[in-house]
Amino acid sequence: METEGSNGAEVRQTTCCVVGGGPGGAVLALLLARKGVPVVLLEAHEDFDRDFRGDTIHPSVLELMDALGLSERLHRLRHSKIHTGTVMTPGGPLTLVDFRRLKTRFPYIMMLPQRDFLAVVVEEAARHPSFRLLMGARVEELIEEDGAVRGVRFEKDGRPHEVRATLTVGADGRSSRVRLLAGFEPVKTSPPMDVLWFRLPRREGDPEGVFGRFGGGHGFVFLDRGDEWQIASLILKGSYRNVRASGIAEFRRTLAEAVPQFAERVGLLKDWKQVSMLSVESSRVKQWFRPGLLLIGDAAHVMSPVGGVGINYAVQDAVVAANVLAEPLTDNTLTTGHLREVQRQREWPTRVIQAIQTQMQKRVIATALDPTRAFRIPLLLRLLTRVPYLRDLPARIVGFGVRKVSVKD
Numbered sequence: 001m002e003t004e005g006s007n008g009a010e011v012r013q014t015t016c017c018v019v020g021g022g023p024g025g026a027v028l029a030l031l032l033a034r035k036g037v038p039v040v041l042l043e044a045h046e047d048f049d050r051d052f053r054g055d056t057i058h059p060s061v062l063e064l065m066d067a068l069g070l071s072e073r074l075h076r077l078r079h080s081k082i083h084t085g086t087v088m089t090p091g092g093p094l095t096l097v098d099f100r101r102l103k104t105r106f107p108y109i110m111m112l113p114q115r116d117f118l119a120v121v122v123e124e125a126a127r128h129p130s131f132r133l134l135m136g137a138r139v140e141e142l143i144e145e146d147g148a149v150r151g152v153r154f155e156k157d158g159r160p161h162e163v164r165a166t167l168t169v170g171a172d173g174r175s176s177r178v179r180l181l182a183g184f185e186p187v188k189t190s191p192p193m194d195v196l197w198f199r200l201p202r203r204e205g206d207p208e209g210v211f212g213r214f215g216g217g218h219g220f221v222f223l224d225r226g227d228e229w230q231i232a233s234l235i236l237k238g239s240y241r242n243v244r245a246s247g248i249a250e251f252r253r254t255l256a257e258a259v260p261q262f263a264e265r266v267g268l269l270k271d272w273k274q275v276s277m278l279s280v281e282s283s284r285v286k287q288w289f290r291p292g293l294l295l296i297g298d299a300a301h302v303m304s305p306v307g308g309v310g311i312n313y314a315v316q317d318a319v320v321a322a323n324v325l326a327e328p329l330t331d332n333t334l335t336t337g338h339l340r341e342v343q344r345q346r347e348w349p350t351r352v353i354q355a356i357q358t359q360m361q362k363r364v365i366a367t368a369l370d371p372t373r374a375f376r377i378p379l380l381l382r383l384l385t386r387v388p389y390l391r392d393l394p395a396r397i398v399g400f401g402v403r404k405v406s407v408k409d
């Protein structure tokens with residue numbers, strides 16, 4: 001329902017206002033809408049198009065999509081599948097992650113453009129009459145009354161708008177405006193690297209899946225995208241300017257030296273415009289909620305790219321939030337206790353995975369990026385790959401996180 005406020009703003013009333021149409025916000029909006037909870041999803045951009053924003057759909061998200069009847073629709077879209085993650089060592093390839101042994105209908109990571117995933121999620125949400133999506137709606141302010149958040153203000157098509165809601169969810173990503181407006185300060189750790197993303201064609205005889213080549217001051221990770229490779233070049237934190245100053249020819253030379261098989265195609269990298277820089281962050285807010293407000297996904301915790309679990313975790317937050325909140329939102333009995341429960345269920349899996357990522361960054365990536373140190377896969381990791389029960393642990397943690405979640409019906 002829309003009315004006009006005293007300041008001329010269009011005022012829309014709803015039960016849950018979700019700010020940010022990324023994987024976390026879109027999935028939460030869908031899950032609430034299918035429970036009949038009135039929900040407005042606000043997305044700052046006019047479309048879902050975004051390059052290099054993570055196109056990985058993990059087994060846990062595929063199981064969720066299956067439970068919602070959407071997995072076939074996703075599989076009909078153009079995608080590729082990653083079954084293994086391998087590190088190329090001087091002694092030969094070492095497979096650290098093998099999804100094929102997981103007990104799931106989806107023993108792989110599906111590589112699907114994030115825009116296609118989001119399109120399927122919001123199309124499905126739009127089948128429910130309680131769902132509204134507003135694109136091009138960049139939230140600028142929170143509405144606060146009596147110490148509680150009661151909605152948001154934004155401009156759309158040059159006009160002021162307000163959405164008033166029982167609950168506002170900040171799912172607006174790593175630079176969350178909602179988090180800032182609510183006064184939450186993320187506690188940051190310092191990953192040792194940044195990442196440069198680019199693409200090169202895949203050729204016959206290339207390896208399959210994900211593979212990495214580390215050492216001698218460099219780290220490269222190759223993600224199989226069917227007919228092309230999406231490649232991450234790990235560089236020392238803050239060194240992008242220097243890498244660029246050395247020139248694209250030097251960058252090509254480094255890649256060709258690290259992975260000689262690619263020497264014949266590195267010439268296709270002609271310009272820095274083909275390269276996209278990700279400033280790697282890892283952080284977490286101490287408290288994910290205030291009366292009337294909850295943060296989920298990257299807004300609550302920015303994940304390092306190690307293991308590529310950011311989307312997985314954002315979607316799992318959404319599932320838990322919907323499981324815990326749908327009923328009190330429907331009955332109008334929502335308390336901060338419910339919001340605390342979402343944080344209780346999601347904070348420890350986030351802490352555990354961030355601790356694992358920190359160890360991987362220190363022991364694997366920092367060593368690889370230091371040209372003065374000899375690179376070796378840590379003994380513990382090598383042992384993991386040999387012990388029958390333990391060898392499936394990395395695939396389980398990457399594929400499902402440390403705590404499996406499923407939709408409550």
Ligand SMILES: Cc1cc2nc3c(=O)[nH]c(=O)nc-3n(C[C@H](O)[C@H](O)[C@H](O)COP(=O)(O)OP(=O)(O)OC[C@H]3O[C@@H](n4cnc5c(N)ncnc54)[C@H](O)[C@@H]3O)c2cc1C
Nearest residue numbers: 020022023024044054138139172173297298308310311314
């Ligand atoms: C370059 C890069 C590569 C990545 N690769 C991977 C990967 O391979 N695998 C993986 O799992 N993760 C990857 N990630 C991380 C992953 O993208 C995030 O963890 C995940 O998208 C988090 O989902 P989210 O819904 O919390 O936030 P986001 O996906 O960041 O979505 C937030 C949404 O909020 C919108 N928004 C922002 N501000 C406002 C506002 N004021 N008002 C309204 N809307 C707003 C944004 O436009 C965006 O659509 C990558 C991230 C980056 C930056």
